[in-house]
Structure formats: structure tokens, C-alpha cells
Amino acid sequence: MGAPCRQAYSETLLAIARQDPTVFVVCSDSSGSAMLGDFAAQLPGQFVEAGIAEQDAVGIGAGLANAGLKPFVTGPACFYSMRSAEQVKVDVAYSHSNVKVVGISGGVSYGALGTSHHSLQDIATMCAIPDLAVVLPADAWQTARMTESLVAYDGPVYVRMGRNAVPDVYGPGGVSGRTDPFVLGKANLLLEGDDVLVVSAGEALHAAYVGATLLRERGISAAVLDLASIMPLDEGAVLAAAARVRAVVTVEEHSVHGGIGSLVASLLAERAPRRMRRIAFPRENLVTGTGAEVFVHYGLTPENVAAQGEALLREVDAAGGAGAGAR
Amino acid sequence: MAPAPTPARNPAAPLDLDRVAALRRADLLTMIHLAKSGHVGGSLSSVDILTALYYDVLDVRPDEPRWPGRDRFVLSKGHSVEGLLCILADRGFFPRAELATYCRYGSRLIGHPSVKVPGIELCTGALGHGLPAGVGMALGAKRTGQTWRTYVLMGDGEQAEGSVWEAAMAAAAHKLDNLVGILDRNRLQISGPTEQVMPLENLADKWRAFGWEVVRVNGHDIPALIAALRGAPCRPGAPTLVLADTTKGRGVKLMENAVKWHHGVPSKEQLAEALADLGVGEVSF
Numbered sequence: 001m002g003a004p005c006r007q008a009y010s011e012t013l014l015a016i017a018r019q020d021p022t023v024f025v026v027c028s029d030s031s032g033s034a035m036l037g038d039f040a041a042q043l044p045g046q047f048v049e050a051g052i053a054e055q056d057a058v059g060i061g062a063g064l065a066n067a068g069l070k071p072f073v074t075g076p077a078c079f080y081s082m083r084s085a086e087q088v089k090v091d092v093a094y095s096h097s098n099v100k101v102v103g104i105s106g107g108v109s110y111g112a113l114g115t116s117h118h119s120l121q122d123i124a125t126m127c128a129i130p131d132l133a134v135v136l137p138a139d140a141w142q143t144a145r146m147t148e149s150l151v152a153y154d155g156p157v158y159v160r161m162g163r164n165a166v167p168d169v170y171g172p173g174g175v176s177g178r179t180d181p182f183v184l185g186k187a188n189l190l191l192e193g194d195d196v197l198v199v200s201a202g203e204a205l206h207a208a209y210v211g212a213t214l215l216r217e218r219g220i221s222a223a224v225l226d227l228a229s230i231m232p233l234d235e236g237a238v239l240a241a242a243a244r245v246r247a248v249v250t251v252e253e254h255s256v257h258g259g260i261g262s263l264v265a266s267l268l269a270e271r272a273p274r275r276m277r278r279i280a281f282p283r284e285n286l287v288t289g290t291g292a293e294v295f296v297h298y299g300l301t302p303e304n305v306a307a308q309g310e311a312l313l314r315e316v317d318a319a320g321g322a323g324a325g326a327r
Numbered sequence: 328m329a330p331a332p333t334p335a336r337n338p339a340a341p342l343d344l345d346r347v348a349a350l351r352r353a354d355l356l357t358m359i360h361l362a363k364s365g366h367v368g369g370s371l372s373s374v375d376i377l378t379a380l381y382y383d384v385l386d387v388r389p390d391e392p393r394w395p396g397r398d399r400f401v402l403s404k405g406h407s408v409e410g411l412l413c414i415l416a417d418r419g420f421f422p423r424a425e426l427a428t429y430c431r432y433g434s435r436l437i438g439h440p441s442v443k444v445p446g447i448e449l450c451t452g453a454l455g456h457g458l459p460a461g462v463g464m465a466l467g468a469k470r471t472g473q474t475w476r477t478y479v480l481m482g483d484g485e486q487a488e489g490s491v492w493e494a495a496m497a498a499a500a501h502k503l504d505n506l507v508g509i510l511d512r513n514r515l516q517i518s519g520p521t522e523q524v525m526p527l528e529n530l531a532d533k534w535r536a537f538g539w540e541v542v543r544v545n546g547h548d549i550p551a552l553i554a555a556l557r558g559a560p561c562r563p564g565a566p567t568l569v570l571a572d573t574t575k576g577r578g579v580k581l582m583e584n585a586v587k588w589h590h591g592v593p594s595k596e597q598l599a600e601a602l603a604d605l606g607v608g609e610v611s612f
Contacts, residue, residue, distance in 0.1 A: 062460045
């Protein structure tokens with residue numbers, strides 16, 4: 001098991017901020033949950049406490065950016081993507097403020113704390129806001145690269161990462177062993193394949209990747225595409241990878257509505273239809289459990305990714321091949 | 328005859344700011360008449376405040392709108408954009424002729440402040456957003472040792488937004504004596520008197536309880552406004568609220584204290600009547 005993404009984020013940001021006094025953090029009583037206690041203690045002049053007031057925190061971020069600073073407004077994704085959504089839309093994106101809104105403990109990280117603490121609508125909400133980049137790192141390694149990249153990027157971004165330790169996909173110890181740089185707007189094709197394409201991002205990527213390897217062990221040529229940056233969507237990478245396969249499976253820690261599955265389905269429907277399965281959370285209040293238990297309950301597992309991929313390919317082949325349903 | 332644009336600020340020859348404000352009222356009414364769209368009442372109530380700011384208090388450079396050392400102004404009551412646009416154009420931030428494009432297809436002059444317009448710091452229009460951003464600006468200046476100041480103009484109906492009070496708390500907590508809030512207290516909002524829609528009083532006591540120094544002024548007395556705005560901070564370490572008592576629709580008898588003129592478009596005849604009240608001839612852009 002690797003480190004939590006939030007830990008990689010906080011350590012990387014602190015290291016950069018020691019060298020760059022314009023890097024600021026704004027928290028909403030969230031320095032502990034964001035693992036930014038060291039940042040607050042070591043760089044108090046670059047740390048701003050807003051209290052439990054996410055709307056104010058995002059507005060303060062926009063004001064700091066106006067003053068020439070690089071604020072990272074950081075706290076639970078569930079609150080920043082919903083309660084302060086209007087501030088993200090108007091003060092940050094519409095005003096083109098150089099603010100990074102970093103939602104930590106995203107998705108179902110909070111597990112049994114329930115729907116109030118889950119952020120399963122944030123991709124849908126944030127991707128519909130013009131000029132706002134939306135990023136979901138998959139593991140500690142990618143989070144560190146992403147953090148470095150976003151400090152250098154002058155523009156509004158929403159980031160969502162999880163709370164818990166997750167297995168590494170990237171880096172020397174990662175299941176893929178890949179060391180791709182993080183580039184906003186660029187997806188990473190982690191495995192090439194000609195039968196089925198698995199598209200994912202964020203902390204569901206590990207299940208997607210391992211699920212694809214299970215398919216490959218069964219003789220199915222499965223590709224894996226990590227979107228990494230959901231918006232801007234790397235449409236070219238999606239279309240190129242989809243063009244080679246007969247079926248597409250999406251895997252995401254989000255509502256089945258408006259997330260990665262929806263984005264990929266919309267793109268393919270317009271440009272190159274492929275039969276799809278979307279593995280995501282249903283539009284209902286979820287079963288009680290840890291994040292890991294909730295993942296298993298709703299099929300965000302390697303075994304289910306493989307099973308859905310196999311089943312979908314059988315359907316497609318029975319119907320006469322890729323895109324048959326649309327012709 | 329078109330009134331001449333106001334000359335650039337010249338301390339050696341003080342402007343007649345009451346006359347400047349009358350000219351800008353005439354501009355904004357004409358602009359709204361041409362666009363067939365706009366928020367009349369709240370724009371007229373805030374013109375004297377904006378005049379005090381842009382012709383005296385603010386250190387800004389129309390030819391270098393993003394100059395890092397500028398004072399910051401945020402129009403949190405973004406629906407009163409018309410007065411601000413007319414003043415920015417008159418101060419030379421963009422050509423005065425562009426005012427004729429207000430709300431027209433493809434124009435950058437839209438019905439709320441937009442950062443596409445030189446001199447505007449933040450897109451506003453959703454209420455309760457200006458003061459939090461102003462807190463960030465003032466905090467940014469303090470943390471980086473810069474001496475410029477931040478001014479945020481709020482509406483009174485806006486005081487019902489919770490985010491105003493989140494920011495009020497934060498400004499006091501961070502000891503932002505370089506931040507000045509201004510409250511355009513015209514006592515009317517879109518559906519009626521503020522005290523009927525959602526009672527706000529006692530506003531001075533509320534702001535003081537949140538750690539602010541409160542200065543109450545007649546919001547149409549420009550010298551008094553300048554003194555209050557320049558007098559801040561009243562107490563080291565404390566943000567200042569200038570509580571400006573105003574009249575919605577100020578300067579035009581037909582529109583003064585009339586709820587229906589929150590927004591509304593003056594007809595040709597009403598515009599002529601308004602300009603006569605203001606003592607200004609016909610306006611062209």
C-alpha cells in the first residue's frame with residue numbers, strides 16, 4: 001500500500017512553498033484533515049485559516065490570487081464542490097483567478113460518515129463550469145507530480161483526491177511501473193490493447209488497471225487509459241484508444257451520472273460509437289461501510305472490471321462487432 | 328449637447344464632484360435607456376460613493392489597470408454595474424463611446440461586473456461574494472508588506488447573505504485595517520423595504536459586534552464620504568465599515584424611494600425628465 005494522496009500533496013506543496021513565498025494555503029478548519037498542519041506551523045505567513053466557512057475560503061483564495069499570490073484552498077471535497085460551488089464558478093473560474101481548489105477526502109473516502117461527506121457529484125458539477133480544469137490524481141506518486149505541475153499553471157483548477165492510503169499505480173513501486181509526467185489535459189495510455197478499453201482516473205484507477213491485467217491473463221487484449229485530467233478532456237487519446245477496441249468500460253468513484261462514464265459516452269456517441277459499461281455509483285444513498293467496503297459493494301473491484309469487460313465483449317460479438325448497435 | 332467628459336484628476340484644480348456625479352447619473356440613465364436593460368435604483372444610490380472613490384480616494388491608473396500597487400475596489404452589489412462602467416469610462420479605463428454597447432450582442436459590457444473590462448477586479452453579480460474576495464486581497468497586501476488598500480461596496484439587501492458575515496469574522500480575525508467595507512444603505516430591495524423583507528437592523532451594532540469600526544455618513548455628501556473613506560482605519564488592527572445612508576433612485580424625483588425602479592428602463596420622456604432633474608443636457612456616447 002502506498003501513501004495517501006493528501007499526504008503526497010501536503011509534503012510536495014510544503015517543499016515548494018519553502019522556496020516560493022507566493023504559494024499560499026487557505027483552510028477551513030481543515031488543516032488536520034488535509035495533513036497541512038506542518039505547512040501551517042512552518043510557514044504561518046503563507047497559511048490562512050478561514051474557519052468553517054468554505055464560501056469565504058474560496059472567495060479569500062480569489063482575493064489572494066488578485067494580490068499576485070498562488071493560493072491552494074484545501075478542505076473536504078464534499079463541501080468545496082457543493083457549498084462553495086458558486087464561489088468556484090464566479091470568483092475563481094469566471095473571474096479567471098489563479099486559484100487551486102483542492103478537495104481532499106473525496107469520493108467515498110469518508111466511508112461510513114455517509115452521503116453528507118461523500119463527494120460523488122463533483123466531477124459533474126465542476127466539469128460543467130467554463131475555464132475550470134478538473135483533476136483526479138490516482139496515487140501518491142501522481143499527486144506529487146500533479147502538485148508540482150499545478151503550482152506552475154496559472155489558472156483555475158479543481159482537484160479531487162482521497163483520504164486513505166491507496167496502492168500505487170505509478171512510480172517505481174506502482175503496479176504499472178510508469179513514471180509519466182503530469183500534464184494538464186493529457187491522458188496516459190498505461191496499457192495498449194485491441195479488444196476492450198478501460199478508462200478511469202483517480203483512486204478507482206488501481207481497480208481499473210488490475211482488472212485489465214486480469215483480462216489480459218485470460219487472453220483478452222485490454223487497454224487502460226488514465227484520464228488524469230478530466231477537464232480538459234484528452235479527446236484525442238480517448239478516440240485513439242477506443243478506435244482500436246470493440247468495447248469500452250469506465251471505472252470511477254463518482255455518480256454514474258455526469259462523471260467519466262458520461263464524458264466518454266458523450267464523446268464516443270458523437271464521434272465513434274462503442275458499446276459501453278459504466279462502473280460507478282448508482283444515484284442513491286450508498287450502503288454503510290468503509291470506503292473499501294463501499295467500493296466492493298458497488299463493484300469498483302478488479303474482478304468486476306474484468307467480469308464486466310468480458311460480458312460486454314460477449315454482447316458486442318454476439319451483436320456483430322464494435323459499434324454494431326449504432327449502425 | 329453631450330456633456331464633456333470629466334478631466335483627469337488634478338489636485339491643483341479640484342473638481343466639482345457633485346457635478347461629476349450628476350453627469351455620471353445622466354450617463355447611466357442614458358445607457359440603460361439605450362440598452363433597454365439595467366438596475367436604475369441601486370445605481371443611482373451608489374453614484375456618490377463611486378464618485379468619492381474614483382475621483383479622489385482610489386490610487387488607480389487608467390492606462391495601467393493591472394498596476395500591482397493599485398488600490399482594489401470590488402463592487403459586491405454587482406447589479407449596480409452601470410454607475411461603475413460610466414465612471415470607469417470617464418476616468419479613461421476604456422473608451423466612453425463603448426458605453427453605447429452596454430448589454431448589446433457581443434459587448435464586453437454586460438449587466439454585471441466582468442473582468443473583461445479594464446479596471447474591474449472580480450466578476451460579481453452573485454451577492455455575498457465581494458467581501459470574502461476583499462478579505463483575500465487585503466490579507467494578500469498585508470502578508471506581502473504592500474500598502475495598497477481594498478474597498479468593497481455592498482448593498483443592504485445583500486446583508487442577508489451568510490457569506491458576508493463569514494468574511495466579516497475573517498476580516499476582524501486577521502486584523503485587516505487595510506480593508507474598508509461600504510454599505511449602500513438605501514433601505515429598499517427588489518421586493519420591498521429591507522426591514523419588511525428581512526429585518527437587518529441594527530446594522531451598525533451587528534458590524535461592531537463582528538469587530539469592525541463603523542462610521543456612519545450621509546451617502547450623498549461626497550466630502551463626508553471622502554473624509555470617512557480616507558479616515559480609515561479608525562482603529563489599528565480593525566477593518567472599517569462606512570455605513571452610507573442613501574436614497575434609492577437618488578437625483579431623479581420619479582425614481583427616488585420607488586421600489587419599482589430597482590430595475591426598469593426609462594422611456595424617452597422619463598429620461599428627459601430625469602436629465603432635467605439632474606440639470607444635465609442630452610447625453611451622447
